[in-house]
Amino acid sequence: MSYLSKVRESNPLVHNITNIVVANFSANGLLALGASPFMADAHEEVVDIAAFSSAVVLNIGTLNDYAIQSMVLAGQSANKHGVPLVLDPVGAGATSYRTAVTQKLVNEMQITALRGNVAEVANVIGESWSIKGVDAGEGDGDIVVLAETAARKLGCVVIITGKDDVITNGDNTYIASNGHPILTKVTGTGCLLSAVVGAFLAVSEGASLEAAGEALSFYGVxxxxxxxxxxxxxxxxxxxxxxxxxxxxxxxxxxxxxxxxQLR
Ligand code: ATP
Ligand code: TZP
Ligand code: MG
Ligand code: MG
Structure with a gap:
C-alpha cells in the first residue's frame, strides 16, 4: 500500500509548532491530505502532545525564545517516544539568531527529517550559503553533496527543495522533479511541505527515505x-x-x- 493511502486510512495526528504566517494553511493542507493537524506550543502541554502524536513538525519561521523552548520540549518528547520529528529551519542563515537556534535544535534532539531550501540546510550545518529573508539565495556549491553531507552529519533524512528536490539519507539519494514555479509565489508552500513530510513519516514504520520521496512526488504532482x-x-x-x-x-x-x- 502507498504511504498516501496509509495516511488517508490512519489519519495520523501531526503536532505542529509552526509560524504565525502558515499555521492555517498548514492545518488545512494536512486536513486535505487526510492527516489530523494539532497546532500547539504551550510549555504546559507540548510534552504530552508530542508523546501521543504520530509525528512532530518544528518550524522556526517566526521564532522567539518561548517557541524555541516549546520546540526543545516537544522534540525531546518525540525522541523519547519514538515519534518521527521534522525540522523546517526557515530563514536559517538570515540572522545569527536563526542560525544559532537551528544549531541548538539539531544538537539537542535527533531529527528524523530536515526540510529546507539550500541556504537554510547549509546554514544548519555551519556552511555558508547566501539567503535573503526566508527565500533561498544564489550559491555556487553542489546541492547534492551538501544534502548528503548534512544527512551524514545529522544522521537524518535531508530534503533540499527548489526547482528540483534532493532527498537523501547520506547513502541513498533521490532527485524529485515534480512541482511548479507558482509554488514560490504562495507563502507557506515550503512549510506545508514539511508538515506533509511529517504525515508521511508518521506512517513510514522507519522507512523515512522512501516515505519522504513519496511525499515530495505527491506534493509536486x-x-x-x-x-x-x-x-x-x-x-x-x-x-x-x-x-x-x-x-x-x-x-x-x-x-x-x-x-x-535515484542517484545512488
Ligand atoms: P523558499 O523560501 O526558498 O521558496 P520554501 O521553504 O518555500 O523555500 P521551496 O523550495 O519553495 O520551499 O519548496 C516548496 C515546494 O515548491 C517544493 O515542492 C518544491 O519542489 C517546489 N518548488 C520550488 N521552486 C520550484 C520551481 N522553480 N519549480 C517547480 N517547483 C518548485
Ligand atoms: N516570514 C516568516 S515565516 C514565513 C514568512 C513569509 C513563511 C515562509 O514560508 P515558506 O514555506 O518558507 O515559503
Ligand atoms: Mg517557496
Ligand atoms: Mg521555507
Missing part, C-alpha cells in the same frame, strides 16, 4: 495539476486549487506522473 487547472488565474486561485488537489490526488495519479530518479 498535486501542484502541477492545480497549476494546470488554474492557468491564467492568479495565485489565490492556485492556492485554493492546490488544497483541493491535496485531497483529490490518488496514489495511482502521482505514481503515474512522478518524476523521481
Amino acid at each position: 498535486a501542484a502541477e495539476i492545480a497549476a494546470e487547472l488554474t492557468t491564467g488565474q492568479g495565485t489565490g486561485s492556485f492556492q485554493i486549487e492546490f488544497l483541493n488537489q491535496l485531497s483529490l490526488v490518488t496514489a495511482e495519479t502521482y505514481q503515474d506522473k512522478s518524476i523521481i530518479k
Whole structure:
C-alpha cells in the first residue's frame, strides 16, 4: 500500500509548532491530505502532545525564545517516544539568531527529517550559503553533496527543495522533479511541505527515505495539476486549487506522473 493511502486510512495526528504566517494553511493542507493537524506550543502541554502524536513538525519561521523552548520540549518528547520529528529551519542563515537556534535544535534532539531550501540546510550545518529573508539565495556549491553531507552529519533524512528536490539519507539519494514555479509565489508552500513530510513519516514504520520521496512526488504532482487547472488565474486561485488537489490526488495519479530518479 502507498504511504498516501496509509495516511488517508490512519489519519495520523501531526503536532505542529509552526509560524504565525502558515499555521492555517498548514492545518488545512494536512486536513486535505487526510492527516489530523494539532497546532500547539504551550510549555504546559507540548510534552504530552508530542508523546501521543504520530509525528512532530518544528518550524522556526517566526521564532522567539518561548517557541524555541516549546520546540526543545516537544522534540525531546518525540525522541523519547519514538515519534518521527521534522525540522523546517526557515530563514536559517538570515540572522545569527536563526542560525544559532537551528544549531541548538539539531544538537539537542535527533531529527528524523530536515526540510529546507539550500541556504537554510547549509546554514544548519555551519556552511555558508547566501539567503535573503526566508527565500533561498544564489550559491555556487553542489546541492547534492551538501544534502548528503548534512544527512551524514545529522544522521537524518535531508530534503533540499527548489526547482528540483534532493532527498537523501547520506547513502541513498533521490532527485524529485515534480512541482511548479507558482509554488514560490504562495507563502507557506515550503512549510506545508514539511508538515506533509511529517504525515508521511508518521506512517513510514522507519522507512523515512522512501516515505519522504513519496511525499515530495505527491506534493509536486498535486501542484502541477492545480497549476494546470488554474492557468491564467492568479495565485489565490492556485492556492485554493492546490488544497483541493491535496485531497483529490490518488496514489495511482502521482505514481503515474512522478518524476523521481535515484542517484545512488
Ligand atoms: P523558499 O523560501 O526558498 O521558496 P520554501 O521553504 O518555500 O523555500 P521551496 O523550495 O519553495 O520551499 O519548496 C516548496 C515546494 O515548491 C517544493 O515542492 C518544491 O519542489 C517546489 N518548488 C520550488 N521552486 C520550484 C520551481 N522553480 N519549480 C517547480 N517547483 C518548485
Ligand atoms: N516570514 C516568516 S515565516 C514565513 C514568512 C513569509 C513563511 C515562509 O514560508 P515558506 O514555506 O518558507 O515559503
Ligand atoms: Mg517557496
Ligand atoms: Mg521555507
